[in-house]
Amino acid sequence: MRILVADTFPEDSLTELSELGHECHYRPELDSEQLREALLGTEILVVRSTPVTSAALESADALRMVIRAGSGTNTIDRATASGIGVHVCNVPGRNAVAVAELTFGLLLALDRGIPDGVADLRAGRWNKQHYSHARGIYGRRVGVFGLGRIGLRFAERAVAFGTHVHAVENPERDPRTKDRATELGIEFVADPHELARTCDVLSLHLPLTDTTRHIVDRELLAQARPGTILLNTSRSELIDENALIEAMDTKGVRAGIDVFSEEPESGRGTIESRLAAHPNVYGTHHIGASTEQAQRAVSDEVVRMVESFDAGTVLHCV
Numbered sequence: 148m149r150i151l152v153a154d155t156f157p158e159d160s161l162t163e164l165s166e167l168g169h170e171c172h173y174r175p176e177l178d179s180e181q182l183r184e185a186l187l188g189t190e191i192l193v194v195r196s197t198p199v200t201s202a203a204l205e206s207a208d209a210l211r212m213v214i215r216a217g218s219g220t221n222t223i224d225r226a227t228a229s230g231i232g233v234h235v236c237n238v239p240g241r242n243a244v245a246v247a248e249l250t251f252g253l254l255l256a257l258d259r260g261i262p263d264g265v266a267d268l269r270a271g272r273w274n275k276q277h278y279s280h281a282r283g284i285y286g287r288r289v290g291v292f293g294l295g296r297i298g299l300r301f302a303e304r305a306v307a308f309g310t311h312v313h314a315v316e317n318p319e320r321d322p323r324t325k326d327r328a329t330e331l332g333i334e335f336v337a338d339p340h341e342l343a344r345t346c347d348v349l350s351l352h353l354p355l356t357d358t359t360r361h362i363v364d365r366e367l368l369a370q371a372r373p374g375t376i377l378l379n380t381s382r383s384e385l386i387d388e389n390a391l392i393e394a395m396d397t398k399g400v401r402a403g404i405d406v407f408s409e410e411p412e413s414g415r416g417t418i419e420s421r422l423a424a425h426p427n428v429y430g431t432h433h434i435g436a437s438t439e440q441a442q443r444a445v446s447d448e449v450v451r452m453v454e455s456f457d458a459g460t461v462l463h464c465v
């Protein structure tokens with residue numbers, strides 16, 4: 148089969164794909180426009196950040212499967228894919244620990260002002276007083292939106308730090324998650340607004356759907372406590388960014404954000420984002436999944452998915 152890998156991918160996984168007997172093309176530099184042409188003759192497309200638009204899908208002449216080397220598939224036009232019989236698959240869970248680790252890193256950074264402290268020291272400024280007012284993490288109430296693979300990993304870390312974790316009840320939660328949540332002493336609430344009202348930290352671990360879009364909106368933020376820390380390493384569209392900026396300006400909400408609505412699609416370029424530039428935000432470059440361990444685990448799974456597809460089984464179809 149002709150496989151197009153249109154995003155960064157470990158070299159040995161590319162070798163493994165070729166050793167399975169496939170014609171493997173590695174084109175990490177492509178943007179969504181260039182993808183259209185490169186897709187000709189391609190049967191399997193592997194992508195990470197590059198959007199797969201309806202135009203690209205419609206002009207593909209041999210495509211059978213798109214694999215998103217991550218968990219979210221919101222960058223792929225799934226309706227068009229399904230209309231033309233192309234499977235859309237993801238790689239669930241393999242990067243969950245990495246995303247949870249970054250989320251926790253953002254929390255610690257916000258509590259202690261670490262990035263600003265580093266910047267001060269680099270500029271030769273010693274300012275102990277300024278950095279002596281952290282509230283600490285122990286004993287605080289943490290509200291987790293979404294207790295899937297990533298949310299649960301984040302919750303485990305939060306519990307290990309001595310916080311009280313609360314989460315929104317999800318009736319479709321799988322029983323294993325429920326058992327682990329019970330072991331961890333996580334308390335469930337029915338309404339996201341209750342998390343906003345009662346928690347010091349709110350962390351988003353939800354897929355982007357019509358129901359979750361702008362789950363953090365003006366109304367929810369109006370309930371949030373002054374000084375709330377909001378963490379988003381999921382998808383930018385979960386937050387109404389204008390409402391968040393207002394809440395940061397008026398009630399001292401602070402945010403650790405890994406995902407922005409203006410992210411350049413090829414993974415590099417410039418960004419003009421009021422949110423990223425706001426002094427109450429510590430932002431990162433959509434790098435939640437970007438550890439060597441996570442990318443290794445994801446690419447191993449992609450190779451297994453290709454092997455299995457070749458043998459007639461589609462894994463992780465969304």
Ligand code: MLT
Pocket residue numbers: 195196216217218219220242433434435436437
């Ligand atoms: C995901 O959906 O798992 C992440 O967006 C993956 C990534 O950044 O590659």
